[in-house]
Amino acid sequence: MLNIYVGKTARETLLTQGFKQDLFTSMLGASGGPKWFTLFGLDKYLFGEFFKERSTELNLIGSSAGAFRFAALSQNDPVTAITRLAKHYSETVYSKKANAQEITTKARELLAAVYGKDGIEQIINNPIFKAHFIVARCQGLTSFEAKPLQLLGLVTSVMLNKVDRGLLRHQYQRIVFHHPTSQLTISDNHRFNDVYQPLTHANLADALLASGSIPLVMQGIKDINGCAKGMYRDGGIIDYHFDFQLNPINGLTLYPHFNANPKAGWFDKSSTRAVNIKHYDNTVMLVPSDEFIQQLPFQKIPDRKDFTEMDADTRIKYWRKVLSATNYLAEELDNIIHRPNLLASKLKTI
Numbered sequence: 001m002l003n004i005y006v007g008k009t010a011r012e013t014l015l016t017q018g019f020k021q022d023l024f025t026s027m028l029g030a031s032g033g034p035k036w037f038t039l040f041g042l043d044k045y046l047f048g049e050f051f052k053e054r055s056t057e058l059n060l061i062g063s064s065a066g067a068f069r070f071a072a073l074s075q076n077d078p079v080t081a082i083t084r085l086a087k088h089y090s091e092t093v094y095s096k097k098a099n100a101q102e103i104t105t106k107a108r109e110l111l112a113a114v115y116g117k118d119g120i121e122q123i124i125n126n127p128i129f130k131a132h133f134i135v136a137r138c139q140g141l142t143s144f145e146a147k148p149l150q151l152l153g154l155v156t157s158v159m160l161n162k163v164d165r166g167l168l169r170h171q172y173q174r175i176v177f178h179h180p181t182s183q184l185t186i187s188d189n190h191r192f193n194d195v196y197q198p199l200t201h202a203n204l205a206d207a208l209l210a211s212g213s214i215p216l217v218m219q220g221i222k223d224i225n226g227c228a229k230g231m232y233r234d235g236g237i238i239d240y241h242f243d244f245q246l247n248p249i250n251g252l253t254l255y256p257h258f259n260a261n262p263k264a265g266w267f268d269k270s271s272t273r274a275v276n277i278k279h280y281d282n283t284v285m286l287v288p289s290d291e292f293i294q295q296l297p298f299q300k301i302p303d304r305k306d307f308t309e310m311d312a313d314t315r316i317k318y319w320r321k322v323l324s325a326t327n328y329l330a331e332e333l334d335n336i337i338h339r340p341n342l343l344a345s346k347l348k349t350i
Contacts, residue, residue: 025251029066031236041326
């Protein structure tokens, strides 16, 4: 039901030291909309049990839905917060012809419900679970809200990306909104002119919403407090499933993910381009198996198309069943962690 994919260094570490929480110094959360529902049980287990007594920092780096998850998981009661996110996200209903304004408004309401009374304060002041939200600052046509101009800019992005992913730096800048005391940095070979912006009470809500502001679907977030003026959109544009190195390299990276084939950026979704395997050397990926997926309703994991291809009642019932089924993944992970012989047999090479 659960597959574990590991890089070379990660494999050696787990086989010699076991699957221990203190081996991990960072965690990744990918874009992908409601696909993250397949990770719900794992999130609850990891933060309700596995990392519960942690005393050293764990950097949480997410884009879009991954950032939403980590905003919940870096609160004082992470299990309750991630449950709020799952409930409100899965039960959101849009009008039949919802426009970008409606979808953006409901996303802001969703996140407000996840924060609760003082969630923003808790995220900023959490000394252990340090949140990082990746956002793309747009330049040129992609910075416009008018759909024809925005679409033309995105078509240009597709063509540039086909030639060289690094050419996207002419249209997008990677902004990393980070916990105020974080020293983490990102490195890759594409020179996205990264900017590191500390999270504050004044910018966190907009930064998080921007990280999930899907082009053409939602409104962008303009001129975030304390940041360079401009249009900020979905972090998955640059970092959909991640292809970079986290610095400093001082531990393993845990990466619960909904498939075993990560793509670097949003424009690589249908591409055969593979991520740089060196960037996954110390990574441990927790991935629902094909067997697990085949047992779900409709034999697939949730995705954004469900909003338009299913009526609300059918979709919500389906998503609830998926959320419930993920508890089996958590149970299997717990079993693997406590049985070293089983762990060795479960490890697959990334």
